[in-house]
Amino acid sequence: MSDAAQGLLVSHDLTKRFGGLLAVDSLELEARRGEILGLIGPNGSGKTTFFNVVTGIYPASAGRVLFDGEDITNLSPQAICRAGIARTFQRSRLSLSLSIFDNLMIGNHLRLNQGLWFNLVRRQAFEREFEENVARARELVKVFAPPLADRMFEAVTGFPMIDRRRIEICRALISRPKLLLLDEPSAGMTREEMTELMDDILEIKEHVEDLTIIIIEHEMGVIERVTNNCVVLNFGQKICEGTYQGVAADRLVQEAYLGIE
């Protein structure tokens, strides 16, 4: 199988067990390069667990994850980040007491000089790197949330949910990942905010070339508008895949969501 023919992220027979519970069950999944893949399914169907296994937070019980042709199964979260996968979290996991800039720089960790000598002694060089990164961060924030660009040195606590989501997405994007995992970005938002968010996501696609996105979402409106393809999970298993229209018409999917026998 040649590299190009294969998806950017492929899982083979991926399984995650918690005690007796099969959270992810022999999952075969493929995210093609450059697409936005929607991951849907009822609560507890294993979507977030899948993200957690892919990003190395949980070890897989069985199966493999291939990223860009490399086997990344059970690597550390750090190594997986280095490979080019970045994510957001279901419940926002920004560091609220830090500034927007600080949070972005946590996302930018791998591109910063982390040497003790550099940071403590070579303050001139540090100053240059700092200025460069302020400019970079500002540029990125300007694209998705222009008003925030002038408030980068304020604590995140002071911002509403939609801005926090944007900051979180920027934090994931600043490392220039090849794959972005968005875990329920619309959670806790109003209708209008959700519309803005969808615009944001589509804008990311436009601005960042070659970016592949997997998005977990409960809001079907979001899925319908932004995704190219969908995978539906139930009890950790894939029950359906295809375009949103195709998936929405599927009987199994309706059963899973509505409980029709």
Add this chain to the structure above:
Amino acid sequence: MRRARSLLASLLPGLVSAAGVTVYVILLMSVESQAGVVALLAAGVLAVLAAARFGAVARVARAFAEQENYLNLMVILAVLAVTGFFYEDHFVLLMVTTVIVYVIACLGLNLQFGYSGVLNFAGAAFFGIGCYTAAVLTMNTPVPHLVVLLAGGVMAAVIGSLLILPVLRTRSHYSAVVTIAFSLLFKIFLEVNDTLGGPQGLRVAGMNVLGWEFNDDIEIGEDFEAAFYVSYAVVGLILLVLAFALVRRLERSWIGLNMDAVRLDETAAACFGLSIVRWKITAFTLGNFLIGVAGAFYAMMIGFIAPTNFTFGDSLILVSIVLLGGMGNPWGLVVATVILIIVPEKLQAIQEYRFLLFAALVILILLFRPAGLLPRQLRTYLPGWQPR
């Protein structure tokens, strides 16, 4: 000319407050009667409350943020002024130097759990390791005393590294119990171990740097004589400035950010490539080093050490200082140390009750002002830097 004037204007709140505090401390140290001490302390508390009420505290804080270098210098001069004023007074000078030593040790602790969230309830034990290292080296070897200071720090860091595995593998309450166990173990070990003097402890030689004998009073000319503690106060102050600068620079770099990230959310940090292990080890080791250096210096000044100086209760006092001052704020712990060391020394009535009072004070702080007396501000990477 204009610029000089505007500089002065921005410096003014800081200058006034630094001068005011200096005069206040000198007064407090000079007062002998207990009634006087109580009155002064009450006046001090009222003054601070009033200043906070009318926004003066905020103005001073802004002045310090904007004109850091000048005002840091002011604080150093203030300490020297107090030291100079009491140049003959052993009691006051010992107190000043003790405050300096505690601040250095707490700066180390601040790196550990103020920034990185690595709990250390064995601060007094690492301090003790520095002390015992100094005792053994100064009495049995000709090692130069500046090297002894370093050795104290290195020894604390090395013995601390024995705890690294359990500390790294555990979180919050679990790692708390590791350091508590070490703290208890250390004191019991010293008591039953005869080679290190047992319960009686050890003597430590006074500091001697390049022939400058610290334990001799300083005589200049015929009629000027200063207490030997002046030497310790000055060298202690130099050590403190170095430690403070180190901690500040760390905080204002990517490393400080990494430490915050590790403290606030390990999982998220790991997902962005931060090595949790690396930054925890850095913080734990550097912190213990500072605590050890403080210990070695203290031992040489005090001349005599025993296991009772290094109890779990003492470790809790170090933790209380960091908490009271405001986790992660180096200036906060300077203020907290001054309060926690000087007040019980001057107010004999509460000397006996100090452990009880400190503990109660920390409980109140945790319930009603968890960010401490001087809450930590957002990070400024470059002093005085403004986003354009």
Add this chain to the structure above:
Amino acid sequence: MDVGLFSQYVMNGLMLGMMYALVAVGFTLFFGVMDIINFSHGDVLTVGAFAGLATYLGLVEIGVSWPPAQVAIVLAVAIVCTAGLGAIVAKYLVLPLKDAPALNTLLLTLMLGTVLHEAIRLFYPLGANPQRFPSLLPTDAYTFGNFTLRIDNMMLLLAGTAVIVGIHLLINKTKLGLAIRAVAQDSETAKTMGINFTLIVLITFAIGSGLAAFAGILHGLYYSEINFAMGLLLGVIGFSSAIVGGLGNIYGAIIGGFLFAALQTIGVLAMPFASAYKDVFAFGVIILIMAWRPTGLIREKISERV
């Protein structure tokens, strides 16, 4: 070593294990309902022991001299005191910090422990010195060769066992126990099922702290001496026992307590020359266990949600 001396060691170890187990059960109960560690627990034990001693002195003062009545009243007063103290701690110190970082609760309970034992040291008459604890139980003894079986020790062991069985029944067979288990399992769900969360937390803290008083009296009766600092060591070892047994697991805590006592006893038996290092050894073992199995030998359920 002859059988008699050996039996003496076993007896000692069992008593020690009983005390550790009782303390560990308290830790594990608190962790179960609130996911917190109450580091003041060891000092609550000290408070219980001193409350018992003060009660005894009071009883002598008013002329109650029949030992069974003395024992009953001393135990009752001590347990009621610490149970009340536990509930107060839960209500005014632990619950208000429910949503604060775990570190804050940890520090708060540590400081509370300091307040408690310092208060005893400063305000109990001559509190800085060790206090003699009266022997209230019959001291008849049967001698088998080198081994002396004392009635009072047997009674203490039996009483301890009875309390542990009682706790087991309370947790597993009563409605209250069911509510405690429900809160421990998932407090949110328990609340929606109509369980009064606050009340259950208060009761659990009262029970755990009452157990500590019982352990404190046990300590006093067995060693005939108590002091203001005794809680620290018992607290740390009790907590470590709870960890070894897997926090939140009551039976694990009991096993952990006896395991620690066994380790200490074996340590002393194996290295009589180093008996001064007995506690150094105990704390060293704690550190090693934490390095080897950071969440205990019996694993705690991990439930971090990402």
